Amino acid sequence: MEEPAGSETLLAKVAGTTTRTSRRNRLLANIALYVVAMALALAVSSVLIVAATEAAPFDVFHAMYEGSLSRPSAIGLTLDRAMPILIVAVGGIIATRAAMFNIGLEGQLMVGGLVGAVVALKLGLPAGAALPLTLVASAVGGALWAGIASLLRFWRGVDVVISTLLLNFVAIEVLSFALNKSWLLQETSSNTQKLPQSDRLEPAYQITRIGEQPGFSVSTGIFLAVILAGVVMFALARTRWGFRLKMLGMNPNAARAAGVSMAAVGGGALVMSGAFAGLAGGVVFAGTAFRIQPGYSANIGNDGLLCALIARRNVAATLPVAFFFGAMRAGGGFLAATGVPRYLVDVVQPLLVLAALLPPAVLFLWDRRQALRLARSEADSHDEPALIGAAA
Numbered sequence: 001m002e003e004p005a006g007s008e009t010l011l012a013k014v015a016g017t018t019t020r021t022s023r024r025n026r027l028l029a030n031i032a033l034y035v036v037a038m039a040l041a042l043a044v045s046s047v048l049i050v051a052a053t054e055a056a057p058f059d060v061f062h063a064m065y066e067g068s069l070s071r072p073s074a075i076g077l078t079l080d081r082a083m084p085i086l087i088v089a090v091g092g093i094i095a096t097r098a099a100m101f102n103i104g105l106e107g108q109l110m111v112g113g114l115v116g117a118v119v120a121l122k123l124g125l126p127a128g129a130a131l132p133l134t135l136v137a138s139a140v141g142g143a144l145w146a147g148i149a150s151l152l153r154f155w156r157g158v159d160v161v162i163s164t165l166l167l168n169f170v171a172i173e174v175l176s177f178a179l180n181k182s183w184l185l186q187e188t189s190s191n192t193q194k195l196p197q198s199d200r201l202e203p204a205y206q207i208t209r210i211g212e213q214p215g216f217s218v219s220t221g222i223f224l225a226v227i228l229a230g231v232v233m234f235a236l237a238r239t240r241w242g243f244r245l246k247m248l249g250m251n252p253n254a255a256r257a258a259g260v261s262m263a264a265v266g267g268g269a270l271v272m273s274g275a276f277a278g279l280a281g282g283v284v285f286a287g288t289a290f291r292i293q294p295g296y297s298a299n300i301g302n303d304g305l306l307c308a309l310i311a312r313r314n315v316a317a318t319l320p321v322a323f324f325f326g327a328m329r330a331g332g333g334f335l336a337a338t339g340v341p342r343y344l345v346d347v348v349q350p351l352l353v354l355a356a357l358l359p360p361a362v363l364f365l366w367d368r369r370q371a372l373r374l375a376r377s378e379a380d381s382h383d384e385p386a387l388i389g390a391a392a
Contacts, residue, residue: 033359041355067334068327072216082326084280086305091276098269104164106301107171108142112278115141142278166356207287233315235272
């Protein structure tokens, strides 16, 4: 008997409705998990704040709000803090898309800023050309530092996570060496006791700002960060290069069989992520810090890495996450003025990061459990007819 002509259309409509329902349920579950995780993180943070300082948690969170979002000048400071984190995070996503887990973003940022400072302070370039060349040199410095890990991976088979992590410590020593040698970056001073820091970058060589303190004021580098995020978002979604990165990250064997070179595409992604981290170092040097000092990177590279992990390889998601990290940094600086220790931010921030990472992990485990349960039920249904036939 033939099925009615409209049966296939009806089945398609039912399947579509079921799919939409499952997606809606998953979205609601995701939102509920985020709300619960954030509430738990804030509750634990409040307990730790009371235990460590006997301060009221409301006062601490209010102080962080005052320092990050309460007025135009605070919002400008938040954007300044978010700017390099966003650049680093975008580069981190490029590497992660190709299954190259770059843990060395902090060291690449240090080296990038160091190379940019050498170009800006030692070459005597004219003001109009100094800034773009400084940023380009910073990107090249970060790319070369990441290129060491790429070379070790494809020449000697060294794991990228290990090599990039260890290169962070090498970068710290390289920075210290450069800042303690007068023929490199140590400041030029008539004092016999010279500090291990570079000269201050002249205003003509700095990244320009919009607005003036005490009102809204922000570095124009924020536009560079957002434009780069938009370009990378388009390239990952709409170009052959983005498709190859995705293929390599999801199944390296299938990518190799399709003619995708792991050394060229994967190694190139690692080098490019280092270039973004190095560029962030140049932006910090020319946009906010204006001199190179020990620890000038201020853990920005690691925050960018966390931002990329929370965004889960989604460039668009790095924008709000980087803004959140910037607000945490800006608000944390305001805490010291209220008498509350600055290190509390270093406690609250990881808890909130864990809360942001918890829902995807819970959903992954739930999906895996459901898949195993479905596989067992299908295996049992296939075994039952065989058992009945054997009994007969």
